[in-house]
Amino acid sequence: MNTSNEILEQFVLEARECLEAIGQRLLDIERRPDAPDLLNDLFRSVHTLKGNCGLFEFEALEHVVHAGEDLLDQVRAGRLTYNTAMADALFAAMDHSAELIDAIAAHGQLPDGAMARSRELARALRGCLEGRDAPAAARPAGANAPALPAPPAAPAAAALPDWATALPAGWQPQARPGYCVVRYRPEPECFFKGEDPWQTAQLTPGLLALQVLQPAAWGPLEAFDCYRCQVGFLILSSSPEAYLQEHFRYVPEQCEIATLPAEAAAPQLGDAHQQLLGQRLAQLWSDQIAVLQRPVPTGGTVAAAHQVLLNLLGVRSGLQGADGAALVEARTGMPGDEAGASALASWARQHHPLGPVAGDAPAAPRGISAAAMPGASVPDENGAERGGHKVLKVAQDKIDRLMDLIGEMVVAKNALPYLAQRAETHFRQRELAREIKNQYAVINRIAEDMQHAIMQVRMLPVGTVFQRFGRLVRDLSKRLGKEVQLVIEGEDTEADKNVIESLADPLIHILRNSLDHGIETPEVRVAAGKPGHGTLRVSARQDGDRVVLDIRDDGAGVDTARVRAKAVERGLIPADRADALTEAEAAQLIFLPGFSTAESISDLSGRGVGMDVVRSAVERVNGQVQLHSVRGQGTTLTLTLPLSMAVTHVMMIRSAGCRFGVPMDLIVETVRVPAEDIHRFKAAQTVVLRGRIVPLRSLNELLGMDEPQTLNTEREHAVLVLRWGGEPVGLVVDEFDGTSDIILRPLEGVLGGMTGFAGSALMGDGSVLMILNPKELL
Amino acid sequence: MTAARILVVDDAATIRMYHRKLLGDAGWQTDEAINGLEAVEKVIAAGAQRPFDLYVVDVNMPKLDGYGFVRELRRLPASQQAPVMMVSTEAQLQDASTAQDAGANCYLVKPTRPAELVLTAALLLGDAEAAALAAAAHPIAGVAR
Numbered sequence: 029m030n031t032s033n034e035i036l037e038q039f040v041l042e043a044r045e046c047l048e049a050i051g052q053r054l055l056d057i058e059r060r061p062d063a064p065d066l067l068n069d070l071f072r073s074v075h076t077l078k079g080n081c082g083l084f085e086f087e088a089l090e091h092v093v094h095a096g097e098d099l100l101d102q103v104r105a106g107r108l109t110y111n112t113a114m115a116d117a118l119f120a121a122m123d124h125s126a127e128l129i130d131a132i133a134a135h136g137q138l139p140d141g142a143m144a145r146s147r148e149l150a151r152a153l154r155g156c157l158e159g160r161d162a163p164a165a166a167r168p169a170g171a172n173a174p175a176l177p178a179p180p181a182a183p184a185a186a187a188l189p190d191w192a193t194a195l196p197a198g199w200q201p202q203a204r205p206g207y208c209v210v211r212y213r214p215e216p217e218c219f220f221k222g223e224d225p226w227q228t229a230q231l232t233p234g235l236l237a238l239q240v241l242q243p244a245a246w247g248p249l250e251a252f253d254c255y256r257c258q259v260g261f262l263i264l265s266s267s268p269e270a271y272l273q274e275h276f277r278y279v280p281e282q283c284e285i286a287t288l289p290a291e292a293a294a295p296q297l298g299d300a301h302q303q304l305l306g307q308r309l310a311q312l313w314s315d316q317i318a319v320l321q322r323p324v325p326t327g328g329t330v331a332a333a334h335q336v337l338l339n340l341l342g343v344r345s346g347l348q349g350a351d352g353a354a355l356v357e358a359r360t361g362m363p364g365d366e367a368g369a370s371a372l373a374s375w376a377r378q379h380h381p382l383g384p385v386a387g388d389a390p391a392a393p394r395g396i397s398a399a400a401m402p403g404a405s406v407p408d409e410n411g412a413e414r415g416g417h418k419v420l421k422v423a424q425d426k427i428d429r430l431m432d433l434i435g436e437m438v439v440a441k442n443a444l445p446y447l448a449q450r451a452e453t454h455f456r457q458r459e460l461a462r463e464i465k466n467q468y469a470v471i472n473r474i475a476e477d478m479q480h481a482i483m484q485v486r487m488l489p490v491g492t493v494f495q496r497f498g499r500l501v502r503d504l505s506k507r508l509g510k511e512v513q514l515v516i517e518g519e520d521t522e523a524d525k526n527v528i529e530s531l532a533d534p535l536i537h538i539l540r541n542s543l544d545h546g547i548e549t550p551e552v553r554v555a556a557g558k559p560g561h562g563t564l565r566v567s568a569r570q571d572g573d574r575v576v577l578d579i580r581d582d583g584a585g586v587d588t589a590r591v592r593a594k595a596v597e598r599g600l601i602p603a604d605r606a607d608a609l610t611e612a613e614a615a616q617l618i619f620l621p622g623f624s625t626a627e628s629i630s631d632l633s634g635r636g637v638g639m640d641v642v643r644s645a646v647e648r649v650n651g652q653v654q655l656h657s658v659r660g661q662g663t664t665l666t667l668t669l670p671l672s673m674a675v676t677h678v679m680m681i682r683s684a685g686c687r688f689g690v691p692m693d694l695i696v697e698t699v700r701v702p703a704e705d706i707h708r709f710k711a712a713q714t715v716v717l718r719g720r721i722v723p724l725r726s727l728n729e730l731l732g733m734d735e736p737q738t739l740n741t742e743r744e745h746a747v748l749v750l751r752w753g754g755e756p757v758g759l760v761v762d763e764f765d766g767t768s769d770i771i772l773r774p775l776e777g778v779l780g781g782m783t784g785f786a787g788s789a790l791m792g793d794g795s796v797l798m799i800l801n802p803k804e805l806l
Numbered sequence: 807m808t809a810a811r812i813l814v815v816d817d818a819a820t821i822r823m824y825h826r827k828l829l830g831d832a833g834w835q836t837d838e839a840i841n842g843l844e845a846v847e848k849v850i851a852a853g854a855q856r857p858f859d860l861y862v863v864d865v866n867m868p869k870l871d872g873y874g875f876v877r878e879l880r881r882l883p884a885s886q887q888a889p890v891m892m893v894s895t896e897a898q899l900q901d902a903s904t905a906q907d908a909g910a911n912c913y914l915v916k917p918t919r920p921a922e923l924v925l926t927a928a929l930l931l932g933d934a935e936a937a938a939l940a941a942a943a944h945p946i947a948g949v950a951r
Contacts (some may be wrong), residue, residue: 034823035820035823035824035827038819038820038823039820042818042819042820043820069868072817072866072867072868075866075895076817076818076866078895079818079821079916080818080820080821082821082895082916083820083821083824100849171947193807301941301942302941302942304925305925305937305938305941308925308926308929308941309929310928312911312926312930315906315911315913316911319904319906319911322906322907323907326877326880326881326909327880327884328879328880328881328882328884328886328887328909329880329909331884331887332880332887332888332889332890332909332911335887335888335889336911336930338932339889339930339931339932340929340932342932342934343929343932343933343934343937375861438834478855610929669910749814
């Protein structure tokens with residue numbers, strides 16, 4: 029049963045892969061309908077899926093997939109032209125298949141009533157064949173699908189002697205592999221030697237069955253000698269042969285012991301099976317003749333066919349009973365000996381003297397062009413592992429565990445610098461402190477490499493999220509009556525799995541927004557002098573340790589007048605401030621919570637959950653969203669995300685006697701600002717940095733601590749310049765305190781509601797570091 | 807006698823697993839390749855020291871299909887020649903004929919009954935015992951054809 033489950037799991041896994049590939053190919057083909065390689069790819073995926081279905085009795089699934097395959101086969105052969113109706117039917121069929129696969133994965137079987145829907149979909153698919161009948165294809169799948177598993181057992185070890193194969197009929201159920209059969213034929217004079225054959229036979233260890241073997245003829249009654257033993261015994265025992273040898277040790281010459289091989293009871297073939305074997309044998313024999321008679325068999329073909337002929341002869345000579353052999357002979361005229369087969373082969377060789385057959389013949393791989401077989405030109409003598417990527421599929425939780433462990437290790441290693449410091453200051457062990465530092469450097473390097481390597485394992489191409497977009501854009505634009513072309517770029521860009529997964533929902537929301545509000549209907553577009561079909565471009569690229577995603581449409585852009593009005597109407601912003609906003613700032617208003625400009629609530633977007641959901645989702649993974657919109661030309665949303673979010677690099681700072689961490693990726697620079705350079709205007713403070721005015725905020729003030737920020741001996745303030753919504757902001761702190769890698773743990777329990785903090789981290793010295801969330805603070 | 811070595815060539819992982827399970831349970835050693843190209847590489851890598859004794863090959867595969875594989879195989883030295891069993895869902899006559907032209911020794915139509923696959927493999931390998939076992943395990947319906 030286990031194997032069957034294993035195969036079923038594999039089936040589900042591969043079926044899902046197939047369905048994903050099919051969905052992708054269907055979209056590709058819509059874009060490039062004249063690419064034959066795409067059609068072939070599509071066909072192969074459907075074909076693989078159908079082939080796999082055949083292993084199980086998933087009739088409803090196979091029925092619909094089969095119909096899809098038939099349709100695609102016609103298209104591939106050029107007998108039908110691919111069209112949208114077909115695409116729709118195929119999409120519907122694949123959606124249904126995916127549901128069935130999910131059901132199989134969950135319950136191991138198809139849901140009740142699946143067949144009805146399958147029939148309907150299959151009919152739709154066959155409808156695309158335009159009345160073309162496909163009777164062969166309509167064969168019910170279950171008819172010849174074998175049920176799993178019925179594996180035959182291992183082959184017999186050694187041939188059994190005749191007497192041991194012909195066991196009495198009643199013994200079959202008991203005869204198991206490894207059991208022994210004993211034929212015990214006491215010698216006639218045994219009674220005079222103090223032997224008791226009946227007793228000996230009955231005391232056989234592990235005795236399961238006993239049969240008395242009578243002599244061929246008892247002879248005339250007058251001549252019967254009751255002191256001569258004429259009978260023998262056939263014994264079936266579950267004991268190993270060695271025990272039986274021990275038991276019969278006084279009469280070894282009168283005993284024959286045979287161990288039943290695995291499934292040895294079976295080869296006693298019935299007539300029907302005998303006939304089947306003969307039939308297949310005959311079939312294969314004539315197949316070989318046919319192969320040899322093909323126009324130009326190569327040398328290798330002749331050699332292989334010859335080999336098969338010899339093998340078949342070998343099997344035939346071993347056939348029990350004359351029936352099978354006679355049958356074979358009658359059907360094929362198969363020669364009775366090996367000479368016949370050799371003669372046949374040599375006939376073929378003469379007939380087609382093209383190919384050398386002998387083992388040492390220079391049958392170099394002539395026809396194999398280097399182009400067709402990359403890598404094949406370097407045969408490896410040892411047959412060692414070589415070539416190609418071996419792909420290992422690992423459960424995700426195992427990788428997550430690795431990631432957790434390396435995270436712990438990164439934190440643990442951070443204890444070493446503290447230890448070194450203590451060794452020096454506390455114990456006055458400068459030498460030791462230096463050694464600890466050296467060791468720390470080594471461990472640090474290894475840990476970083478390891479972390480990097482594990483992170484690589486978790487990296488996925490962002491294209492895995494993009495895949496579903498094609499379908500989404502296709503369906504939505506159809507429903508909205510818009511023509512939209514989706515262009516995807518840089519789908520190979522990699523990022524951490526968690527980051528990618530967190531992206532899926534925001535991206536879909538953005539796409540919906542673009543389709544719904546951004547891109548206009550064809551008429552409006554044409555009137556505006558733009559091409560009738562809109563273009564939605566999703567591109568990904570890596571920029572340092574960030575992944576940047578651009579979602580660009582060439583639609584109407586954000587209607588800032590409407591946005592302003594809406595924001596005021598909803599009370600999100602006072603009217604006078606709304607008017608004072610620049611165009612760019614006004615467009616940002618759509619990120620405010622509760623903002624929605626959709627005038628009619630469509631089922632696509634504008635259900636009140638607006639772009640603020642997108643922004644918070646992106647910010648949850650330490651990402652940023654930027655919007656750039658030009659009226660009439662389109663909108664670009666840029667998502668900037670970290671490659672990974674497992675380990676956070678923080679800068680530690682001191683303020684009001686406490687230590688805090690600030691995520692490095694928000695910090696633009698650290699500067700020391702002389703106190704007299706700070707300009708005060710009412711409550712606001714600013715400083716001019718490189719010709720740019722940077723507003724300053726005091727951390728103590730933001731945290732509600734009643735202490736002024738302290739100055740260093742040169743009367744300078746320590747200022748962290750942070751990136752905040754595209755503008756720099758200075759955060760005034762007391763002192764900088766180096767950097768550290770931490771694992772950010774979200775605040776829980778009573779601390780959970782605190783704003784201004786991203787979480788906490790355990791430091792190497794056992795202390796807890798509070799990590800600030802400057803976005804909430806400012 | 808060492809167990810026969812069988813190379814299973816199929817792009818569908820489920821089918822590979824299924825075939826290897828059936829053939830492995832019958833007592834043979836199995837290896838696999840995911841397309842014709844990888845199969846040729848495996849055959850060459852196996853060399854003359856430990857050549858395969860049987861190839862169980864799918865037809866429709868990316869990169870190099872089953873026919874292509876058999877054609878390439880048949881051009882290799884005689885030491886690497888072994889029977890080829892093609893297994894495909896294509897039930898048309900011309901497919902079987904193409905298989906023969908390529909140099910395949912027999913052609914089975916998927917889905918294969920376990921006993922059918924093993925029986926055919928046993929016959930091609932000349933393994934009388936395995937053949938008898940497989941024949942005995944064969945659901946007998948459909949014998950009289």
